[in-house]
Amino acid sequence: MKVGVAMSGGVDSTAAALLLKEQGHDVVGLHIYMHEYSRYSWGVVQEIAHKIGVPVSLVDLRSHFREMVIGRFLSEYAQGRTPSPCLVCNKLIKMGLLREHALSLGCDMVATGHYARVVHTARNSLLLKGVDVAKDQSYFLAMVPRESLAALLLPLGSITKTQTREIVQNMGISIPRSADSQELCFIHGQTYKEYLLEHGVMSAPGPIVDVHGRVLGEHRGIMGFTVGQRKGLGISAPHPLYVVAIDSQTHTIVVGPVEHTFVDSIDIEQFNELGERPVQPGEVFRVKVRSTSAPVSCTAAAVEDTVLTLRFHKPQRGVAPGQAAVLYREDEVVGGGWIYATKANEGVLSGRAFRA
Incomplete structure (x- = not known):
């Protein structure tokens, strides 16, 4: 089978290419030229491809x-939201445009170095967590x-990160440290705020108010604030204050004590259904609301087409x-959607960003 492998120059994509080649596949490396830093990684990828013979x-x-x-990253921050660009890239770039390019080259499949699993059955394809719990990246593919x-x-979904490194090392390949995975590949040597300002995201000044106004x-x-933030607020108070809401229409930042950062439910939209069976109202799931958080229990309180309301079994903070909110049934990824509103107990200010 001919497989196009997305090769970034890092350990993971290199190991993915090696494993597929060892399995007898006709491997073709594909390096995405996404931004100016891709010029450096392209040189690294060429050296690696030569060493492994693809x-x-x-x-x-x-x-x-x-x-x-x-563009979406900049727009989301300008509207007081916290974007998740890696999920957008995986959907539209890697498994969208790159996939189309690979198929045009005669490839049967596309492969990446994500730590997750895909099970192909006669009925459909299911996305599962990777076996390495600490490195699981199914969230980013939801x-x-x-x-x-x-x-x-x-190829890496059924092995650990340690095994991945051993595969590459056993081939005598040294991966430059800077070529390994980064949080955001298009921001180097800058803070988010500096990057936003450099790219023309100029929001108007406004008031910082407490939960009583x-x-x-x-x-x-x-654009310099996100829900749950404590440091860098630019105000002094006798007790710690956190961002609990961002109003992009009035350019208002609302702050309050830590108890005001907890929410009881979230509304998500554009839900991408991936599970073996549809989501049903009243069904219990585990949900991740950011890549670094542990899954928590929730109930699907309402389901209407691609819009869901999820009620947490215990209040969650910093949402x-x-x-992105990603639902799981055990190891199975049920689907993912974008959080557009959060709700808190009566009498506690919502931690939502008002939609522009």
């Missing part, structure tokens, strides 16, 4: 990445449409609109 080509998707991923999963291979200070732009 052809590799550069796929220029810069304009698409700038529009689809960076927005990939089911039809795209049918053409996806994930009292003005405590002024900020220079909402921000713009983030």
Whole structure:
């Protein structure tokens, strides 16, 4: 089988290519030219491809990445939301445009170095957690449409990160430290705020108020804040204060004590159904509301097409609109959607960002 492997120059994608080649597949390396830093990683990828004996080509998707991923990232921050660009990239770039390019080259499947599993059956393809719990990356693939999963291979889903490194080391390949995975591949040597300002995200100044509406200070732009933030608020108070709401229409930052950062339910939209059976109202799941958080229990309180309301069994803090919520049944990824509102107990201010 001919397989196009997305090769970044890091340990994971290198090991994925090696494993597929060892399994007898006809492996073709594909390096996405996404932004200016891809020029460095392209050189690394060429060296690695030569060492493992696979052809590799550069796929220029810069304009698409700038529009689809960076453009949304900038827009979300400008509206007071907390974006998740990696999920957008996996859906639209890697398993969208790159997949189409690979198929045009005669590839049967596309592979990446994510720590997750895809099980292909006669009926459909299911996305599962990776066996390495500490490195599981199924969260980042939850927005990939089911039809795209049918053409996806994930060679690292059944092994650990330690085994991955051993595979690469046993081939005598040294991966530069800077070429390994990063949080956001398109931001280097800058804070998020610096990057946003450099790219023209200029929001108006506005008031910082407490949960009762009292003005405590002024900020220079909402893009420097996110729900749950404590440090860098630019105000002083006798007790710690946290961002509990961002109003992008009035450019208001609302702050309060830690108890006001807890929410009881979330509303998500554009839900991407991936499970073996549909989500039913009243069904209990485990949900992740950000990549670094542990899954927590919730109940699907309402289900209407691609819009869901999820009620947490225990209040959760630091949940921000713009983030992705991913549902699980044991190891199975049921699907993922974008958080657009959160709700708290009566009498406690909602930690939502108001939609522009």
